[in-house]
Amino acid sequence: MASLYIDIGGTWLRWECCKQKDKIRSKKRDLVKFIENFLQKNGSIKKVAVSFAGQVNKGEILASPNISIKTKNIKKYFTNKYNIVFKIDNDLNCALLAQKDRLKSDNIALFFVGTGVGCSVLEDNHIVRGKNNLACEVGHIPFKKAPFRCGCGKDNCLELFCGGEGLRKWCEYYGLKEMTILELKNSKIKEAKKIYKNFQKAILYGISTLITLANPKILVLGGGVLESNPYILDIIEKKICRYALKESCKGLKIVMSEIENPSLEGAKLL
Ligand SMILES: [Zn+2]
Structure with a gap:
């Protein structure tokens, strides 16, 4: 089972999947689009886990002072649309x-x-x-x-x-x-x-x-x-x-x- 791991902060988005990893400027990236592109290209991914630099509760983004994101109920969005396990928590946690x-x-x-x-x-x-x-x-x-x-x-x-x-x-x-x-x-x-x-x-x-x-x-x-x-x-x-x-x-x-x-x-x- 392949998993995608992401850490998104105010400056960098770091990701790791199947022994590949990279970091990109997070300001230029939409987190939801980034994950969707990844899922569409890699059908074997069954789990996505995100470390998020903002306030998150039970899969929902409450506030993100340094990251712009429109899809607040991100866990619900991904588990409804894709057959995957989705985890997200505050980056410091x-x-x-x-x-x-x-x-x-x-x-x-x-x-x-x-x-x-x-x-x-x-x-x-x-x-x-x-x-x-x-x-x-x-x-x-x-x-x-x-x-x-x-x-x-x-x-x-x-x-x-x-x-x-x-x-x-x-x-x-x-x-x-x-x-x-x-x-x-x-x-x-x-x-x-x-x-x-x-x-x-x-x-x-x-x-x-x-x-x-x-x-x-x-x-x-x-x-x-x-x-x-x-x-x-x-x-x-x-x-x-x-x-x-x-x-x-x-x-x-x-x-x-x-x-x-x-x-x-x-x-x-x-
Ligand atoms: Zn403040």
Whole structure:
């Protein structure tokens, strides 16, 4: 039985099927059309599992701040039209399944920064989901007011200050060229320094909120923005106890994700 696994984020759509894999720019792709093309070309596919960077509950897309998609009831659409098994979950919940498999721990929290910020918590071996599978959306907790809006509609979300898309919007707002985190940090331009200062504060604020709320044994950091700036781990380890509840930091292990594409790997476990 052949299966198609997909991880779609704000920037990339990664897929894997029958030992073939590739990644394409997700902004140019319609997820539903992409899957349909695949199914029409490969009649042997009997299962599709999707890791989705947005809010998903029971096969239905509730919101997707960084991905445009019209077919909200995606599971129903595919199971009615094609004779396949269709699974979809939030990308961080998928990444959590992969980390659980790797780390063999029953108490893990994930804080990932890519286009946006994603978090998830494994508590006593269960993913903390909430009523509509919306628990742990730390990227959208209020942080500071910004002069532009988040994909969720608010203008004060944490991810506006530390997510890749938020950083891009800040550079645009100040009329700066797009800069990497290190360029922002080392820049002599006042506005660039301000963006970096807010970035670091937002990261520490978000992570400490997660640690204080979830009290995990292991905190796994990941996502494109953190993975391409691994020195941030040092800053976090040095400063986190000033932000999070001290008792929650005792014995806490903070690690960078060592799995390549954990969300895609997690989709395989759905
Ligand atoms: Zn938001």
